[in-house]
């Protein structure tokens with residue numbers, strides 16, 4: 084197995100700040116906008132962006148939730164183990180809100196397809212956008228593209244992009260892992 088660094092912590096820092104800036108450019112005061120991190124790994128990106136938006140743009144009332152998609156998937160990529168759900172926490176109104184889905188990697192698009200179904204249980208947003216830290220382009224199975232994109236990566240199917248976070252994995256880094 085080999086592991087190549089695609090982004091180091093400094094590059095991730097710069098990209099997160101740029102993405103936060105793009106969100107502010109579009110959503111200004113976030114009065115009608117909510118952020119929704121896709122479980123399990125999108126929540127790290129969502130929490131980081133929330134922190135930047137609060138600290139650097141003074142957006143104290145920003146609303147951030149977490150959405151589990153486990154039982155909305157249409158594929159069985161998660162392997163032989165029994166499916167275990169993550170936590171969904173949406174403690175705000177979604178009806179008529181502008182929702183921004185946030186995830187770490189966009190690959191086939193099937194996770195986001197599942198998220199589009201899962202969010203319906205909470206209401207009908209006026210708009211849904213997608214922010215992805217990594218866009219594995221040319222890998223899509225569905226017509227789903229990010230509105231905000233950290234970095235595009237070309238990788239073959241046998242490779243995996245792994246995003247590590249300081250608070251979970253001990254470091255901020257993005258790796259390309261080849262078998």
Ligand SMILES: O=P(O)(O)OC[C@H]1O[C@H](OP(=O)(O)OP(=O)(O)O)[C@H](O)[C@@H]1O
Nearest residue numbers: 124160186187188189190191192193194
């Ligand atoms: O666009 P997709 O093909 O759906 O892939 C993207 C999803 O895969 C990863 O999740 P997770 O680690 O849960 O999935 P994995 O086991 O396939 O890596 C990642 O955090 C995205 O949510």
Ligand SMILES: O=c1cc[nH]c(=O)[nH]1
Nearest residue numbers: 188190242243244245
């Ligand atoms: O490369 C990939 C593909 C799907 N999910 C990931 O986290 N990485």
